[in-house]
Amino acid sequence: MIHEVSGSNLHGQYTITLRGPAEGFELSPAQARRVAKATCGVKGCRCGGSLRYGEGPDESSARVIEAGWERRWYLIPAPAAVRDEYGFPIYDEVIA
Secondary structure, X not given: OEEEEEEEEOOEEEEEEEEOOOXXXXXXXXXXXXXXHHHOOOOOOOOOOOOOOOOEXXXXXXXXXXXXXXXXXXXXXXXXXXXOOOOOEOOOOOOO
């Protein structure tokens, strides 16, 4: 499935397209580098990808979070992408 991550942070607007399972997944090292480069293209900046600063992801966007001391990055699907076994959207199980 194609996931679109978009929002704004201290460096401005960003949009990233990632491919992976519909239920969310851990990003590969290459995907994590793409996210970091798209969210912070400023040479020498130490914001760490700047997902923590600014307004954050758009309401209808998938979310990328960084977890743990090992700097693992995870994608949380957009609310419209999370569905129950009958195909209906599930909104209360999405991490906001």
